[in-house]
Amino acid sequence: MKISTFNKTVIALSLVGSSLVAGVNAQETNSENNQGASWRFLSLADWHWAEKHIMGERFKDYPASVDQNIDTLKLMKRDFGGDLIILPGDSNGGHWDTPKFIKKFNAKLTPKQSILQAGKLCYEGMIDTFERGGYPNLLMAVGDHEVGDNPWPVGSDVSKYQAEFRESFANAFNYTKDGSEFKFNEKIGSANSRPLGTKYQDTSYAHQHKNALFVTMDVFHQQDYQTSLGEQGTVTGTVVGPHLQWLESVLSEARKDSSIKHIFVQSHLPVIYPVRKVSSSGMLIDNGIDNPFWQLMRKYNVDIYFAGEVHANTVTKDPESDLLQVVTRGNFFTNFQTIDVSDDKIDMTLYRHYGEDTSDGNYREAGTLSVDKSESKTVIKATGELALLETKSKLLNFDFEQDFAEIDRPINGLSEKKSSYVIDGKRVNRTIANNGSFGSQYDALHHKVAIVASKNGNAGQFSQDSRMAVFAMGPLQGKHAVAYELSFKTDSKANQILINTATIWGNRARDFLNLYLDNGVATVAISDKKMLKADSNKLNDGKWHRIKVSMPHDNAKLSQLIIEIDGKIVSANQTGGDAPIKLNQSMRFTVGGKGYSSNALKTVPVKNFIGLIDDVSLWTL
Known part of the structure; x- marks a missing residue:
């Protein structure tokens, strides 16, 4: 005993002070x-x-x-x-x-x-x-x-x-x-x-x-x-x-x-x-x-x-x-x-x-x-995979120029025995390459995201049945500052998801940094009740637009978020009161839908994006 x-x-x-090292080989x-x-x-x-x-x-x-x-x-x-x-x-x-x-x-x-x-x-x-x-x-x-x-x-x-x-x-x-x-x-x-x-x-x-x-x-x-x-x-x-x-x-x-x-x-x-x-x-x-x-x-x-x-x-x-x-x-x-x-x-x-x-x-x-x-x-x-990471570089970047069969670019942790190949009810087996410094581990699995010709090369065409999400987790975490941006084109009047960062475990509708397009109005939400609505023209006009969302520093509040539309900072109206931004570390970055965190968004009245998306990027600040 x-x-x-x-x-x-x-x-x-x-x-x-003794030189005795019991149980350790003499060569040590x-x-x-x-x-x-x-x-x-x-x-x-x-x-x-x-x-x-x-x-x-x-x-x-x-x-x-x-x-x-x-x-x-x-x-x-x-x-x-x-x-x-x-x-x-x-x-x-x-x-x-x-x-x-x-x-x-x-x-x-x-x-x-x-x-x-x-x-x-x-x-x-x-x-x-x-x-x-x-x-x-x-x-x-x-x-x-x-x-x-x-x-x-x-x-x-x-x-x-x-x-x-x-x-x-x-x-x-x-x-x-x-x-x-x-x-x-x-x-x-x-x-x-x-x-x-x-x-x-x-x-x-x-x-x-x-x-x-x-x-x-x-x-x-x-x-x-x-x-x-x-x-x-x-x-x-x-x-x-x-x-x-x-x-x-x-x-x-x-x-x-x-x-x-x-x-x-x-x-x-x-x-x-x-x-x-x-x-x-x-x-x-x-x-x-x-x-x-x-x-x-x-x-x-x-x-x-x-x-x-x-x-x-x-x-x-x-x-x-x-x-x-x-x-x-x-x-x-x-x-x-x-x-x-x-x-x-x-x-x-x-x-x-x-x-x-x-x-x-x-x-x-x-x-x-x-x-x-x-x-x-x-x-x-x-x-x-041992290459030095540039922490301030774009960690994620999806330009939709090419997609792959997942078997040709295997992702660590995926297994046929698990549900990881199912995103919001849809089986996935193809990936869109991540060109960011987080590399192929963060390729995005997708279902029926069509690669189509667009104004600058290719873009992703999303329908109600489309799914696109990264299996690896993060990089959002706690109160660390992040930024993301993307281009899109739509004429839908629905409250659509552009970027989703909710938890994959449980059903807590909070601790995220999501981007919606509510009948054309850019909306950044940190919970189901607290959000910023951009004070700008509606963006569901069938034309290309670009949105950038950034935290100015670590420990930022909702009211301090910066929203840029087509290269210009816009003012925003706050709903639900102010609060510190705290990002759930158990999230999988999702584009155009609820992704792996569909349970967390069951009570949030948002729908999958319908239209074109291009050049999605995320980085830490």
Whole structure:
């Protein structure tokens, strides 16, 4: 039986300063013999396949699924190698505190007991699978699913038992099997390897492997289970107080150590906005690059910050340093990265799986990233899905010049087994290319959007049966400023949808930034009741018009929105009162209809667009 959190602390304190690193292969120690030679590790964010170990034989196809995982890992070890694997969070589904889960798992358990027992089965089964596949060395960060999954309502069980979620995780991943010793206990210079005396002492730690320092961070901060810290409830994404002070001590000491050539930090949540998202709540670190957590990584020249959460690939460079944010997907082995490390270079390759069975080995290179530090100025080169994102560029742009069969430009996350190919009741199998910097992941699926000749090349012809929506989520999020524009031509008198950004989950008719054409009057709505109606001529005159809608800055209000029609800013009349703009992060950008968010717009008297649409763009400000 594993030891208590209190006893772990006593043991850990007694080992401070010791060179013992129990359970870690000797090759992972700080040996001069390891310096200079190139070596490799793998990154696998959001694996999400460990839940089956909780139910065991009660899980459908359990033995076959485990065998498939092991076969995939053996193939990866054979073809790609790697000393270790980093996993930036989310190994499972979570919700182990809920009555629904407990009833299925063991109805006699309390929520606290359920969390501890489910965690033990989940994590120990996962670790055994990876070991049998050839990867005994795992560095895993806590994700939101490891702490119950967001949100965390005030007073709820998922808020109350945060310590138990962490305990079950740390017992399996970070302590020896008998529970007596923390695996990663060797100091970094004079700094402790973990933030002793804090609630993160078992889930945040630093570990040197050869010429690289890996810092694994638990960024899910809670004051107590009765205090809300933001939109997610009692838990938010940040690093503060002694936890932050410990991180600085580690980074400072690492930069004094000549044997450490590179510093890699991993946690679950992205920091730099925007990032691509697929079927994710899209939680981010509070305050972006202004957060002291990011500022410390910048100050001490961290090389790469690895994150997950969003189930998509985005690489972004810090605007004031060479620090890179690498956000990627793992998702049932459908995506992973190899990272080759020498003293002065880091080479990353993204591999993406095509097909249903990952054990068939059908992985193809999907992007590369290199960081060359051999000269005084670091040189960064990137291609494909690892190409550096220009955050202020047009992320989405649809010019309707060509469309494709979806099978010819496959989109991450789509599956024939899911309803993702159905948009508002219509089956879709073709896409309109996204020419924006978010790339083909944000191609728009469509049904009966005819590509027709128009004044400037081609345009999309929409009817009542047309559907056009992006399967990937965002990039609208929270109070971040965005802008979009499009051209159109119609003579319909209906209240038509031009742009829809409502939630895809639930039926809340709010937290969006939609554009309607109400009998020719441009109308921007942030809910079913609050909107701006442009004071201009009617635009349903059968002629081409262009509308641009923009937030002037983050945290803008409805009254501050800027509406431009045919290149001129127009005044607008407010309906329903003023309010801050807060954009739902679980949206899929839709053109000309209700799209995936048809439930959220059931009570809103709007109809699909009939006419021509061209040159649709969206960007962040």
